[in-house]
Amino acid sequence: MQTLSETRCFGRTQHVLTHRSEATGTDMTFGLYLPPGAAAAAPVPLLWYLSGLTCTHENAMVKAGAQAHAAEAGIALCFPDTSPRGEGVADDDAYDLGQGAGFYVDATEAPWSPHFRMKSYLAGELPALLARHFPVDPGRQGITGHSMGGHGALTLAMTDPGRFRSVSAFSPICNPTESDWGRKQLTAYLGPDTERWAEADATRLMEATGLDIPLLLDTGTADQFWDLLGTEAFAAACARARAPAQIRLQPGYDHSYFFVSTFIADHIAFHAEALWS
């Protein structure tokens, strides 16, 4: 593991690190923010932030305004990349497939399967690496994300029960089986049999298994991608499952980081309450 940068921010350090990933077979870069207290003996809770289409580890790290609130709440933040990258890694001309658009699944289909293994990377390899090298507490993890990263947060939380104490999402893709942000990508990565997409669809997961940790979801009513998100289906599934969910539709907000930054304080407070209790 190699340090690319260390920058002081709200009294603690924003790290950017890179390492060779066994899961993806590539170098992977991520941001890690350690709040005051993490240098001491007791490890701190860890909140994952998964980003959306076209993003790298950097977007949320510089635009969401999360560090101020994480420092105050005493929790660490991890900002992973959204896909494997580099020469020899498959890609597509479209912004929403291939590099920058990993959809947080393990691809089974060519040409994606050799490297596009973001689920294994985030479910196993990266959390183990962090726990080995940094004072973060694997018993106190929460997860959030934006858009495709909200999809990642919801599906990782629901397919890895017991790992997270809380889950939240900003404008998540909730029902990719029924969306142009989903059908193309899941066909490419997982093949055309929609039965194999069940664990990559938050609405179908909610219908199948429900959720027993607190969930906070914010989506703007002026989201320019509203029709692609499937918020209605997911909200209905949460209600049917009687999940401990707060689904908030925020009047006038769109899909941008101006929206994320407006509500990041709420989300970090929500996770901090679950992670410190």
Add this chain to the structure above:
Amino acid sequence: MQTLSETRCFGRTQHVLTHRSEATGTDMTFGLYLPPGAAAAAPVPLLWYLSGLTCTHENAMVKAGAQAHAAEAGIALCFPDTSPRGEGVADDDAYDLGQGAGFYVDATEAPWSPHFRMKSYLAGELPALLARHFPVDPGRQGITGHSMGGHGALTLAMTDPGRFRSVSAFSPICNPTESDWGRKQLTAYLGPDTERWAEADATRLMEATGLDIPLLLDTGTADQFWDLLGTEAFAAACARARAPAQIRLQPGYDHSYFFVSTFIADHIAFHAEALWS
């Protein structure tokens, strides 16, 4: 004037607008954030944020985290561009001269003089445009900026007495006459006679005229460009002038937006106190 985007952010609207500038002879783009209350009859105070080398109107708007605090303080924010741009506008291969590096002066030398008139643009044209079209109060203006934009804030405040009630800066270039961030640019824009640079150098202005409005300056002790900033000379000049200045050296912080975002709340509170009193 044309609206490029309007995005909800912390309960109010982040506008991006473009207009034909008489001062620069080009189209100019800027961000304008209007906080809650600005839609009502009474105009609100206005804080200018001038950005640094290579930046456009966008950098601070998406990375500084200013809107949260401006909304709370009830003040508007304006994020101008850092130079004229476009075809027919002179440029240089270096990142620190030409487009993206206007240094907030009115160029007198070829090939810069036709368009590089950022001082006239910010001292006259843009504030008049805002006062005509938006509920901002020209009697309640403050100014801040980062790096080259800190230089711009300090020099605009000191050469236009009576316009601003407060001035602040993040890691400003304070003494460009003595710096590689200054000598090259002021020679290019204003000619080699250093006497003509006096109004473009905050330290020389402080020595010549002092300052009678409150000043807050933050610079990180780990700033990677420390030797280019001239903080020592400016701090000494402030002390000699007995200016109402707070010069704060922040341990461990560098020149990045992680630094700006850490202290933006302090700066907006500082301006709000002056602007609302």
